[in-house]
Amino acid sequence: MIATTPKPPYYAVIFTSIKKSDDKDYAEMAEKMQNLVQKQQGFLGMESAKNETGITISYWKNLESIKLWKDNAEHLVAQKFGKEFWYENYKVRVCLVKRDYEF
Amino acid sequence: MIATTPKPPYYAVIFTSIKKSDDKDYAEMAEKMQNLVQKQQGFLGMESAKNETGITISYWKNLESIKLWKDNAEHLVAQKFGKEFWYENYKVRVCLVKRDYEF
Numbered sequence: 001m002i003a004t005t006p007k008p009p010y011y012a013v014i015f016t017s018i019k020k021s022d023d024k025d026y027a028e029m030a031e032k033m034q035n036l037v038q039k040q041q042g043f044l045g046m047e048s049a050k051n052e053t054g055i056t057i058s059y060w061k062n063l064e065s066i067k068l069w070k071d072n073a074e075h076l077v078a079q080k081f082g083k084e085f086w087y088e089n090y091k092v093r094v095c096l097v098k099r100d101y102e103f
Numbered sequence: 104m105i106a107t108t109p110k111p112p113y114y115a116v117i118f119t120s121i122k123k124s125d126d127k128d129y130a131e132m133a134e135k136m137q138n139l140v141q142k143q144q145g146f147l148g149m150e151s152a153k154n155e156t157g158i159t160i161s162y163w164k165n166l167e168s169i170k171l172w173k174d175n176a177e178h179l180v181a182q183k184f185g186k187e188f189w190y191e192n193y194k195v196r197v198c199l200v201k202r203d204y205e206f
Contacts, residue, residue, distance in 0.1 A: 095198035
């Protein structure tokens, strides 16, 4: 799915990850987070693709809404489990989307 | 693979796509472009993941280097074929990476 996002500027958080395990608990948590993020203030959309590398990009209205999601209590639990059990490593990049175009 | 990128600020081009066909020609062109982009001035790295949705993110030193790659003659041919044969639709977002962190 290609996210429908408003006219720039807006923000993107690129989450690139390599997993070390992919168990039932991970799938449940991922689904829970996907539902939860959509209720967050300032959330604009999400795109995801996975093979050996996983890329999830979430789009946001502003930096404040990104911070609120990072500090969300349930999301903090997910982040802790992610580091402990599921991810070999990951990188997060916070970006300002300056322009976009589509075909 | 998680790209090794320098300390921000730098740029990211997010290319999100839905394909309509995935033939031998596409695979050849994708490989050719992957080799070519790495020789571009200002290219910093690339990350890619694909299932129904494809996401490819290339990282760049500045906007000038992004423009030079967009206008590269061989890349222009690939873009034309992409629109004509391979992509149902796609979206390109040009972003300024403001901060990053990793685990």
